[in-house]
Amino acid sequence: MSKHKETPTTLPMMAEGAARSLLLLLCCLLSMLGGSLAWKARHFHWEVGYVFWKPDCQEKVMIGINGQFPGPTIRAKAGDIIVVELKNSLPTEGVVIHWHGIRQMGTPWADGTASLSQCPIKPDEVFVYRFKVDKPGTYFYHGHYGMQRAAGLYGSLVVEVADGEKEPFHYDGELNLLLSDWYHQDIYTQMVGLSSVPFRWIGEPQTLLINGKGQYNCSLAAHVVAEQSACEITSSSQCAPVTFRVLPKKTYRLRIASTTSLASLNLAIANHKMVVVEADGNYVQPFAVDDVDVYSGESYSVLIQTDQDPSSNYWISVGVRGRQPKTQPALAILNYYPNAAEKLPTSVPPVTPVWNDYTHSKSFTYKILALQGTPRPPSSSHRLMSLLNTQNKLNGYTKWSINNVSLVLPPTPYLGSIKHRLANAFVTVKPPESFPVDYNVMKPPVNPNTTQSSGVYMLEFNSTVDVILQNANALSENISEIHPWHLHGHDFWVLGYGEGRFTKNDVKSFNLKNPPLRNTVVIFPYGWTAIRFVADNPGAWAFHCHIEPHLHMGMGVIFAEGVELVGRIPKEAMTCGLTGKKFMNPYP
Amino acid sequence: MSKHKETPTTLPMMAEGAARSLLLLLCCLLSMLGGSLAWKARHFHWEVGYVFWKPDCQEKVMIGINGQFPGPTIRAKAGDIIVVELKNSLPTEGVVIHWHGIRQMGTPWADGTASLSQCPIKPDEVFVYRFKVDKPGTYFYHGHYGMQRAAGLYGSLVVEVADGEKEPFHYDGELNLLLSDWYHQDIYTQMVGLSSVPFRWIGEPQTLLINGKGQYNCSLAAHVVAEQSACEITSSSQCAPVTFRVLPKKTYRLRIASTTSLASLNLAIANHKMVVVEADGNYVQPFAVDDVDVYSGESYSVLIQTDQDPSSNYWISVGVRGRQPKTQPALAILNYYPNAAEKLPTSVPPVTPVWNDYTHSKSFTYKILALQGTPRPPSSSHRLMSLLNTQNKLNGYTKWSINNVSLVLPPTPYLGSIKHRLANAFVTVKPPESFPVDYNVMKPPVNPNTTQSSGVYMLEFNSTVDVILQNANALSENISEIHPWHLHGHDFWVLGYGEGRFTKNDVKSFNLKNPPLRNTVVIFPYGWTAIRFVADNPGAWAFHCHIEPHLHMGMGVIFAEGVELVGRIPKEAMTCGLTGKKFMNPYP
The missing domain is CATH 2.60.40.420 (Cupredoxins -  blue copper proteins)
Structure with a gap:
């Protein structure tokens, strides 16, 4: 749905005239050296508007992009220039989009933060975000005005290594998991409640979403879990389970990011260990775990081996951490080829750790250390x-x-x-x-x-x-x-x-x-x-x-x-x- | 709640410098002639924001002014200057307010119409509406951006005759009835539904409101009307019935205006005839009726005599016209002194005419003719x-x-x-x-x-x-x-x-x-x-x-x-x- 045009062009991002000319020259030189070295400007035309959507099978009004939720995934290569012409088609609300994890060196006005980097884009107006993605990694974007992120205004932003560069690990394929949580109460009611006397807390989310899909008040795993009712879902419904097709005996990179409004999350895959290799767009010393904690705003890459019985599919389970969970885990399916995607695993979904087992969380967090070669901090601070x-x-x-x-x-x-x-x-x-x-x-x-x-x-x-x-x-x-x-x-x-x-x-x-x-x-x-x-x-x-x-x-x-x-x-x-x-x- | 400051000051409304000076001079002269002739600048500080409210006993988020719904009533005298400093405290939405029926001669930028007279006022910003109310009459104001009027952004604006002037009819007291309709579905959902394929119509309103109060799914008159359940309301609740206290054997002017989103209305008062004397801020030839049709955007003044049995209170009933009514009539109480305000009438509320009795509506509408002395139209058009x-x-x-x-x-x-x-x-x-x-x-x-x-x-x-x-x-x-x-x-x-x-x-x-x-x-x-x-x-x-x-x-x-x-x-x-x-x- 996102209109996407790639042009191997020209306009660099630096602020001042001199730098601009210099870069232009450099760019031309690079272009002459061969297309594979040149970065690209990647153009997107996006329109932000309300959409009826059923992210968890219950229909609500969300804020979507180009009529869809979540917003389109941006894929780029390190060094590329992203150009998003954003039209605000909300009838009365302003809007901005923050490119979470992108440092915006030289383009602080493109950070997409209301009250900081720009004025909200007015209804019916267009603002052009133009910025460089200088580092490969797993990122995302989201609204940063009022509580519009919680209305569904978000999507994935994946930056691959530049042509000719290599990741410091091998993988055969890639899966993308954007995690979020979802409330049935609209954000206007949430905002006024938080600003009221007496205070009205938003409570726990109704549903956890994987790539914008979840199931409210029913479970995909009802056939193997007691006390849960089965979901009535057709494969075409907006809340149909997410399935990730993999080939046996391969290595996959899972890109995991959380843009939850409230929930801290934990992700586990039945029968599969994960090796953490990236956090927030930075390489880390690989370490193996059974489950991964993901807090709102964080991203990780983990590697998995598809070395399990290929006649089965496997649950991917996402549960709540740090707050007494009143929201049931989100489930997705790791679908081993050639099994049918909709073939439900016959095992019980992995149970994520107890919500208040902070020892577990700390143990995970403390393991995250920079990969050798990562810039070191200055030895002292001012x-x-x-x-x-x-x-x-x-x-x-x-x-x-x-x-x-x-x-x-x-x-x-x-x-x-x-x-x-x-x-x-x-x-x-x-x-x-x-x-x-x-x-x-x-x-x-x-x-x-x-x-x-x-x-x-x-x-x-x-x-x-x-x-x-x-x-x-x-x-x-x-x-x-x-x-x-x-x-x-x-x-x-x-x-x-x-x-x-x-x-x-x-x-x-x-x-x-x-x-x-x-x-x-x-x-x-x-x-x-x-x-x-x-x-x-x-x-x-x-x-x-x-x-x-x-x-x-x-x-x-x-x-x-x-x-x-x-x-x-x-x-x-x-x-x-x-x-x-x-x-x-x-x-x- | 509305901060209201009256200052017998100075700044006239005309556009250009010369006119400004001239008027300033005139104003000074008038001031010297005596206070009763001088107009006033009436200052208001308003803040528009979301409020939790129960207009029909069901709590919803509405757009209120200074924390209240409906917005404060403005009362002024013909010739006054109204100055409303409007702060937009909606978190992400722009806002404007239209002064319905005020012609804005010389101040077209103060008409409060998005896309026409001004840009929407941004969140956290202030816009000053400054305009003259040059003609006595019954007016109102409301949002004119997106469908914000339907979110409750409205209130009454009453312009009395200038000091020393007289209305062409006598009355002892005045009652104000601002009529509206109310939907439980929020306006964002309404707007996206109207702009969707397939089309989603908003349907009929859940409740009719009189001065912002109605009763959903119950009736104040349940004790005299079969098949309706009684309302559980305390006198302090936001949906408590509106009561209008009157003295027996007097003449009252009822100011009636409709800012409904959809509904065409008819108003009747048990046992009381009404004499129509004003329409939309213009005097009309008085005529007597049993009920009054009021379409959205219209206003009327009617005179009633409180000549009925003073030991009783009487229903004021507002019903739907022109569409098959799925919304029950709104009721208010005409409260004869010294009866208790909450003493419910023992008679059945007046039944407004059948919704599709257009003959009745036309008969009423055709009776509306200008009072002698009203400017006549040019005899031909260009x-x-x-x-x-x-x-x-x-x-x-x-x-x-x-x-x-x-x-x-x-x-x-x-x-x-x-x-x-x-x-x-x-x-x-x-x-x-x-x-x-x-x-x-x-x-x-x-x-x-x-x-x-x-x-x-x-x-x-x-x-x-x-x-x-x-x-x-x-x-x-x-x-x-x-x-x-x-x-x-x-x-x-x-x-x-x-x-x-x-x-x-x-x-x-x-x-x-x-x-x-x-x-x-x-x-x-x-x-x-x-x-x-x-x-x-x-x-x-x-x-x-x-x-x-x-x-x-x-x-x-x-x-x-x-x-x-x-x-x-x-x-x-x-x-x-x-x-x-x-x-x-x-x-x-």
Whole structure:
């Protein structure tokens, strides 16, 4: 459905004129050297609109792209330029699309983050996203305005190695699994509930989806699992089970990514071990596991061997972690050739680990280490900030706060307001970089009242920044939740994890040898996670909990660096708020 | 809840500098003559946002103003300036508010019509509506973007006579009844359904509302009407019955307006005759009736005498006309002092006329004639256009068309694109002013295929225009629907009505003596209605069926006149589409 045109052309992405000419020259030279070395511009024409869809057999209105859900998969090669001409055909809502995991070096206006990189695209208008995919890996894209991601606005983005390059592992074929969760309540109701007094929590999702398909209130495995009713599904229905056809005795790469609104997930395949080889677009030291934890915002590649009895098909099962699961596992079928795709496995689906077995989760997470050859972190940092994650109250509203500041996004995109030094675009008070030494992370906040701000952590360009993400007890006793934190515009090194409150001593335990590079990392209940990154990408960038309702409740911060070095921001990105006013003529 | 500040100030509404100074001078002079003659600027601070509400005892998400539904009632005096600072606090949707019945002489940018007078106000932004209410009458306001009116975005706007002036009738007190209908399906689902193949009609409303209150699936009159179940309502609930307290032996003015999405209504009060005295902000020759038809977009004032047995309360009943009613009547209570407000009448509620008794409706409509002293129409017109209303198909989609053109609204507001002569803002092909002589209005279209356009009927400034609204058979045999047509920016004279196809001979029957002035008029099934107006208001104006889904399906046309005379359009109104681009600096 996605109109897809590939042209071996011309326009590079760098910001300024000189770089542009230079690259143009380089490109021409490369073209002359032979087509296989040249990158491509990959053009897509997308239209965002409401669609009736039955992702879990129940019909709802979703936000789709080109009439389909999930959105079309983008496949590209490292070094390619992606050009998405996005038309907003929602009747009254603005829209943006974030390219999750793509660093947008030199194109910070293409990050697709409302209030940061651009103004929402207005109904009936077109915005052109043009950016380079510089690193092979498993990515995805999604709405980043209001809670539109949770309405189904997402899809896969797969970047293969450039022509002539090789992955550091072998595989014969590839399977793509985009995981998500699905609520029957529309996002408008969800948003107003989260912003109401009394607070109305969205609850657990009704269904888990694999590539946009799930089954509500029935099970594909009803014939082998007691207490579940069979699904009445035809193979043409939108909630028909996903089947992955494989040949026996081969190696397959499974690309797994999660764009859930809330759920932390675990994926297991009956009878098949998995070897993890990639996380968030970065290679990791291969390690074998029976199941894989995937938090919202994360992606992995795992290799499997199709070395099992080929007369059978096998369940792929996706279950909930970290929250008492009220949502049944999603199932898909690993279909060994030449079995019929619809031949249901006769074994019981693999049972994913118990939701609160954090030992299991930590064991998995701690195994993720950089593959040799991955850039190492600088040996020290210029700045250390500790970000305490707390659940709070603000005039009766329930919020999430970072160092007692709950993020409120401004109407003017930070990128424009910082670059053009616009007064009153956001709160200029510096947000705090630490929290009281006597704060007890094991208990509910003594004073639950919080504050709101749109303040920015201004980072020195090219400086190295350490962030300690410190988890804590929520508002109720004995509750501390998982939060997967996602950084825009950068990868970061995960230096370490720990229990309880981070102390100076913990610095000694930092892994500087082979810490994994990632864009999303989890903090475990009552624990801390330490990351390091180099502020080398001029722009304004969100760093936030990837749980959609948590971000909506203020769980994020804003980083900005080298904004004065940012090239010409396309006017089309700045037609709102104070940038809209500034960019306007006095009167035509 | 509405923050309301009255200041006896200064800023007049006229467009150009000279007029401004002149008016300022006049105003000062008037102020010196005495406060009673001076108009007031009435300031309102409104915030539009989602609210949980139970308009008919069932909780839904609605679009409210300042946390309430319906929006606050504006009361002003003729000559006042209304200033509404509207903040859009919807998370992702734009918004506008149309001031229905206010002509916006000199302020066409304040008409609150997306794609015509302004760009939608973006989330988190503020737009200031500033306009004069020059004529006393019963008006209302509502959203005019997508189908936001149907989400509850509306309220009353009452303009009293200026100080020192008198209404041409006496009354002791006033009651306000804003009528509407309510769907449990959200507007996003409604919109995508109307724009789907196969077509999904929204069906009949679940509930009729009086001042935003109704009762779903139960009846206040269950104790006197068989087959209905009683409502379980406390007096504090949002769907508690509306009660209007009156003193015996007095005259009351009931202001009645309808902002229904679909339903045509009829209102009756047990034991009380009504004398109609006003229609759409214009006085009419008083006439007595037992019940009043009110189509969407219309308003009336009626006088009642509280001359009945004062020991009883009386039902006010609102029922459906023109469509087989699947929605039960709305009830309110006329509460004679000193009876308890909650004392339910012991009689059966008045039964409104049978839905398809068009003879009754026509009889009522034909009685509406201008009060002596009302301006008369010019005796002839410069231009006559016939607008055939048909239901059609376009690539499988169901549409409504005017002379086989279904209106599609452009992203750039007409007001800006016409004034600044922007190319490619809308289709410049002139829309047709007539339809084939052999078109059989009594039958479904022989060729149901239609076309789409954003074309404009350009009217010569100050010319007199006659429009024949010609009804016809819909797509199915033996169906022709009621359509209430509403004109922005003008009142028009209703010259006459007729059955079947309008012919030249019918011109002779035009009433040029005392045709009523209105802004909304109905066309009856298989009939025609003739109107005349003077194109004396520089601007771009919508003329459309006021049924929300019909407009969404293309049932409207655009008129524009004297746009070159329009003063400085506030930049804030033009921040989208091609005007947004034109108004932007090359680069700051």
